[in-house]
Amino acid sequence: MRTGVAVTLIVVGLLFIGIAETGEAAWPDDMWVSGTVVDDNGEPFAGVNITAENTTTGLRYYATTESNGTYNISLPVGSYNISAVRTNYSANTTYQMLNVSENLTGLDFTLSxxxxxxxxFVTNGTVPIADATVYLVNAEYNYSANTTIPLGQYEIIDIQPGSYVARAEKEGYLTNYSDIPIVVVRGQTTEVDFNLTAEPATIxxxxxxxxxxxxxxxxxxVSNDFSITAVTDSVGNYTIxxxxxxxxxxxxxxxxxxxxEFQVTLGATVPTNLDVSLEKEAGTSGGFIPGFDLPHSLMVVGLMLALITLVFALFIRLKVEKRPDLLEREEIEEEERE
Structure with missing residues (x-):
């Protein structure tokens, strides 16, 4: 007889445990907790698993949301942790150490x-670069974010899982692409740093x-760590x-x-123009023609004398060709004097 009673109690206990784990039945003294689960857009979320774990006994009670996103769980009086779980989603809250001593409603969840x-981070190798833009692109999605001061850090969130091409760019700098595709995994953070090189300047x-x-x-x-030299061409122009x-x-x-000497700041976007006028040093030989030094002044005078001589010779030749008798007369006069 005692054996039969013991067996009966064991069977009843097992049935009680089974009911608690499955949530398929309620005892007369149980309380009901209920709520609604929605997604980020506020739409009902069906098929979400709701778990209520008794903080004293460890027993778990389950329910699944209906097509309208609602759920109901029958619970014995006690303290519970209630959570919502769906693969690849996270809930905005959990209800911790919730005292269930009466029916409770409005235990809602939003799943993201x-x-x-x-x-x-985006830097030039040593110094952070603010206002650079980092892009993540594949055939379906395109994400971007700007770097912030003072560290040149960026963060792109809510990225769909997959493989992406990443690049960083800023005006005045050469675009930098990631060496390999960036693989984004659900629920994980991937770190990708970029080093931008400034576009060269021109003066x-x-x-x-x-x-x-x-x-x-x-x-x-010239600067502390850079120097370059050029020479002006035949008309005084230079480009570096x-x-x-x-x-x-x-x-x-x-x-x-x-x-x-001039102090200038060179940027990459627009070439810098710097025109200069030089003056002769005191005590140096200047030319007697304005704007020319002595050697060039002498060259100009020599050229002018050559032109004058040429013109005079042409004049004499033309005169002789028109009046050859003048030349003959000069020859006769010379002979008579002899």
Whole structure:
């Protein structure tokens, strides 16, 4: 008889455990908890698993949301943790240590799809770059975010899982692509850093002496860690390219002329124009023709004398061709004097 009673109690206990785990039956003294589950857009979310775990006994009770997103669970009086679970989604809340001593309604959940995140830093190798834009692109999706100060950090959230091509770009810098495709995994954060190189700057202009371009002038562009030199052409023009963006001292110098220096900041977007006029040093031999030094002045005078001589010779020849008797008369007079 005692054996039969014991067996009966064991069977009843097992049935009680089974009912608690499946949530398919309710005892007369049980309470009901209910609520609604929606997605990010506020639409009913069907098929979400609702779990209520008794914090004292560890027993779990389950329900699944209906097509309208609602659920109901019958629970014995007690303290419970109630959560909503769906693969690839996360709930906005859980109800912890909830005292169930009466019927409870309004235990609602909002489920958001578990997506990926990509974050990182954009620098020039040492200094953070603010306002750069990082892009993630594949055949279906296109995401982007800007870097912020002071660290040049960016973060792209809510990315659909998949493989993406990543790039970082900013005006004045060369675009940098990731070496390999970026794989985004649900619920995980991927770190991708970029190093941007500034586009090279250009400076150009003309060096004058008086009213003419001055050739052979040395033009130096100098900073603490960079230097480049060019020489003006035959009409005084110069162009220097492939200069890193930044602040520089530009020096113009030529023998017998007063050197000049200028402080400039070179950018990559627009070439910088710098025209200069040099003056002769005191004590150097200047030309007697304005705008020309002595050697060039003498050259001009020599050229003018040559032209005058040529014109005079042509004049004499034309005169003789028209009046040959003049030449004959001069010859007769010379013979008579002899």
């Amino acid at each position: 799809e578990l997506l990926g995140t990509v974050t990182g 150009y202009g003309k060096v004058m002496f008086g009213t003419r371009g001055l050739s052979g002038v040395q033009v130096q562009v 390219t492939d200069i890193p963006v930044g602040a520089y001292t530009v020096i113009f110098s030529k023998e017998d002329f007063i050197s000049q």
